[in-house]
Every structure is written in C-alpha cells, then in structure tokens.
Amino acid sequence: MNSSLTKNRLVLTKDKHTDFKNSLLDIWNQLEIPKESDESWRKFPIASVDWKELQFDSENIATSGSEKEYEEYSLPEKTIDSILSALLKYTPKNYFAYLSLVTAPYYEIILLDEGESIFSFEEEGDEPRHSVRIFYLQKGKTNKTEIQLQNFHTSENLHMSSSLDFFIAEDSSYLEILDRETSDMDLYRFRNVCLLTHSDSNIKYHYYPIGGFRSKLFLDAHLLGKGAEVTVDGVSALGGRNLKDLDMEMFHHADHTTSKISYKAIVTDKSHHIFTGNLIIPPNLKKVTAHQESFNLSLNKKARAEANPKLEVLAEDVSCTHGATVGDIDEEQYFYLLSRGLTPEDSKALLVTAFYGETIHSIGFSEDVKLALETRIKEILVGGK
Structure with missing residues (x-):
C-alpha cells in the first residue's frame, strides 16, 4: 500500500497556487449561494440552512495562496500545468465547487502508482472545511485506490464541509476507486467529484457514503477519448433524519465510449434519498453505449426515496437504456x-x-x-x- 509515501503526494507552490486562484475570480465573482428554485437544488432544503450557525460568511471569503510548500515534487511542470488546465475546463460552474477551489488552503495532487493504494483524509472541528484533491494516474498504468474520507466532530453544533475531488486516468490506464465517505450526524457536506477518462482508459468508481445530516454530491464524468469507459456504482444507507441528494452526470465527448451508472439506496426512519442521473451525448458521435439504473428500497413509511433519470441524447448511432425502481421489501x-x-x-x-x-x-x-x-x-x- 502507498498511503504513507510522501513522494506520491505533493502540493502546489504558493505562487502557482495563487496565480491559479486568480484565474478563477472572474467566474467566482459571478456565482452565489444556490436557491431552491435552481433545478439542481429543488429537492435540497438550501433555503433553510443557517449559514451563521455553520460559521460561514459568504461575504468574507479568503482567497489567499497555499499554506504549504512542496513536500517532494514528482511530476514535471508540464504535467502540473495540464492538470490545472483540466481543473479550469471541467470543474462544474456551481457555487460549492468553486468555493472549494478559491478557499482550500492548498491543492493536493496524488500520483497513483501501479498496484493498490489507501489514502485517508480526516476533518474535525466546527469551522468550515474546504479541500481540493487531484488523483492522477499516468498513461498505461493500473491502480486500485481506497479512499477513506472521515469527519470527526465532538460538539452538537452543525458544521459544513466543501470539497472537490478530481480523478484523472490518462490513455490506456485502468483506475478503480472505492470511496468510503463517513460523516458525523451534524455535518452539511457539499461535494463535487469529477472523473476524466482519456483514450482507451477505464475508471470504475464505487461510492459508499455513511452518516451526515444533509449532503449534496455532484458527480461529473467526462469520457474524453475514443474507447474510454466509466462505471459508477454504490450504495447509500440512510437512517435518522439524514438527507442525501446525489446528482450524477455522464458526458460523452468521443466515439466508441461506454458509461454505466448503477446505484442503490436503502432508507429507514425519516431519512430521504434523492438520485438524479443525467446522460449527455452530443450530435455526431458514433458507437456510444450508455446505461443508467437506480434501485431504491424503503424500510419505513416515513422514509423517502426518489429516482430521477434524465437523458440528453442528440446522436443516432447509440445504445442507451435506463431504469429506476422504488419499493418496499x-x-x-x-x-x-x-x-x-x-x-x-x-x-x-x-x-x-x-x-x-x-x-x-x-x-x-x-x-x-x-x-x-x-x-x-x-x-x-x-x-x-
């Protein structure tokens, strides 16, 4: 396992970090906290969030540069610039994705080696936490990575976390990710995950979130080159008054690409799960295969589960299917x-x-x-x- 090897984990220099943040400000200054009238937030009680209680002041957001310097540099400058260009191009233009970019004290770039890895990330305390992580797999390599994202909290105060995670698989590579997200019961979690697959590369992403009070996940997968494949699956298990709102999108950019979303949710007590799957295939693409399915099981009459499949298929030479179920035992x-x-x-x-x-x-x-x-x-x- 590689979790303890600092040579695989680096941060940007302060100057490069500051310059990149400055390049974001034009877009950032046009964004604002979303409203429930926004399509992506119509099921999430964003209007009822007490930002003062969360110690979040949207009018005074620090945008200073990195608080860390290099631990050990293991990627060429050209590759670093390519990664930053990908962040700038593919980060969704939503408030919390850019909040992470402009407020994270540093960006961590993790170079994935051949074989298996485990990485643990811990958050604690009442103050808002913001982070940016980029997982990078080089051309022709194969890696299986387990991510343990944990939040520790001892007080009874509500608090918040925003994060942006990029997974980049270069040409002819294979990346399998197990994302084990654990949150305490007082946490508002706003998370963005981006998957970038290049030619003949394959990403499998398994998502298993546990706990939390309110959480919103945007997952955007971009199939950028011919032969690219992405599979997303996982299980949400909700109890208490937990609400999870998952919004997953597959963007096909090239011919001969394949995507699949297969997600399951089980709700009990008074919990509420929302799954929205989006498939986007632009005109003139050929030999595209895409499948989307959502299965939901309710164990209590007061629990709720919703499935919202969406398709934007503008090409003809494609094979697309979708399905959703919501039911009891x-x-x-x-x-x-x-x-x-x-x-x-x-x-x-x-x-x-x-x-x-x-x-x-x-x-x-x-x-x-x-x-x-x-x-x-x-x-x-x-x-x-």
Missing part, C-alpha cells in the same frame, strides 16, 4: 422466509442484505473490505444483526 419473499422458521428480524436482515450485497461483491477489492462495507450498512439498517 417484497412481502412474498418476507413471508416465505418466515415460513421457513426465520424470525421477522432475521428475515428482514436477509432481504436487505440481498438487495445491496451483489453491488458490494462486484467491486474489485479484498473480501475483508467487502465485509467491512456490509457491516457498516447493516448496522445502520438492521442494527448489525
């Missing part, structure tokens, strides 16, 4: 298990585990990692039984 299966001698609790646990188990076991990580994911989800939904 299958009563026939439930009563069948009861008839075989299982208790109501065990029957429910078995059916819930079967719902998300296939997704977990399809990921390309160790059995120990898969078991840990299953355990976390089971603890939220059925008390770990």
Whole structure:
C-alpha cells in the first residue's frame, strides 16, 4: 500500500497556487449561494440552512495562496500545468465547487502508482472545511485506490464541509476507486467529484457514503477519448433524519465510449434519498453505449426515496437504456422466509442484505473490505444483526 509515501503526494507552490486562484475570480465573482428554485437544488432544503450557525460568511471569503510548500515534487511542470488546465475546463460552474477551489488552503495532487493504494483524509472541528484533491494516474498504468474520507466532530453544533475531488486516468490506464465517505450526524457536506477518462482508459468508481445530516454530491464524468469507459456504482444507507441528494452526470465527448451508472439506496426512519442521473451525448458521435439504473428500497413509511433519470441524447448511432425502481421489501419473499422458521428480524436482515450485497461483491477489492462495507450498512439498517 502507498498511503504513507510522501513522494506520491505533493502540493502546489504558493505562487502557482495563487496565480491559479486568480484565474478563477472572474467566474467566482459571478456565482452565489444556490436557491431552491435552481433545478439542481429543488429537492435540497438550501433555503433553510443557517449559514451563521455553520460559521460561514459568504461575504468574507479568503482567497489567499497555499499554506504549504512542496513536500517532494514528482511530476514535471508540464504535467502540473495540464492538470490545472483540466481543473479550469471541467470543474462544474456551481457555487460549492468553486468555493472549494478559491478557499482550500492548498491543492493536493496524488500520483497513483501501479498496484493498490489507501489514502485517508480526516476533518474535525466546527469551522468550515474546504479541500481540493487531484488523483492522477499516468498513461498505461493500473491502480486500485481506497479512499477513506472521515469527519470527526465532538460538539452538537452543525458544521459544513466543501470539497472537490478530481480523478484523472490518462490513455490506456485502468483506475478503480472505492470511496468510503463517513460523516458525523451534524455535518452539511457539499461535494463535487469529477472523473476524466482519456483514450482507451477505464475508471470504475464505487461510492459508499455513511452518516451526515444533509449532503449534496455532484458527480461529473467526462469520457474524453475514443474507447474510454466509466462505471459508477454504490450504495447509500440512510437512517435518522439524514438527507442525501446525489446528482450524477455522464458526458460523452468521443466515439466508441461506454458509461454505466448503477446505484442503490436503502432508507429507514425519516431519512430521504434523492438520485438524479443525467446522460449527455452530443450530435455526431458514433458507437456510444450508455446505461443508467437506480434501485431504491424503503424500510419505513416515513422514509423517502426518489429516482430521477434524465437523458440528453442528440446522436443516432447509440445504445442507451435506463431504469429506476422504488419499493418496499417484497412481502412474498418476507413471508416465505418466515415460513421457513426465520424470525421477522432475521428475515428482514436477509432481504436487505440481498438487495445491496451483489453491488458490494462486484467491486474489485479484498473480501475483508467487502465485509467491512456490509457491516457498516447493516448496522445502520438492521442494527448489525
């Protein structure tokens, strides 16, 4: 594992960081905190957020340069400039993505090696946290990376975090990411994830968020070269009054590209899950394949799950499918298990585990990692039984 190797983790120099932030200001100065009337935020209670309680002052945002210098430089200047150009071009023009860019105290660039890696990122305290991370895989390399994003909080105050994560796979590379996001129950999390796949490259992104009070995720995948592939899947397990709003978009830019979104959510108590999938295929592309599906399971009448598939397909030589389901535990299966001698609790646990188990076991990580994911989800939904 590479998590402890500082040679793979670097930050921009203060001057380069400051110059890049200055290049963002024209766009940043045109952005404002979104409103519920904005299409992407119509399901998220953004109007009820008490920014003062979150210690966030939108009128006084620091845009100073990096607080860190290089730890060890392991990428050519030309590559660094290429990465920054990608950030400038593909960062979505939404408020919280740019908030991360202009307020993060430094940008961390992580050079992924051949093999497997684990990276842990921790946040703590009441003050707002802002971060930018770029994961970069060079041409022809293969990597599996597990990310552990954790938030620790001891007070009862609401607080917030904004982050922007880029994953860049150069030509003929393979990158598989397991994103394990853990939030305390008082956190507002605003997160943007961007996946960039070049020619004949393949990114598989597995997303497993746990906890939090309110969270909004924008995931934008760009298939930039011929033969590029992106697969996004994962499981949300929600309890209490947790709200998660996921907005995922696939942008096809080249011929012979393939994308798939397959996401599952289980809600209980008074939780609320929203999934919006967007597929964008511009005119004149050829041999594009895209699939999108969302499966949602409700374990309580007061819990809510929503699925909103969207397609913007302007080309003809494509194969596109989509599907979505929202429902309760299958009563026939439930009563069948009861008839075989299982208790109501065990029957429910078995059916819930079967719902998300296939997704977990399809990921390309160790059995120990898969078991840990299953355990976390089971603890939220059925008390770990």
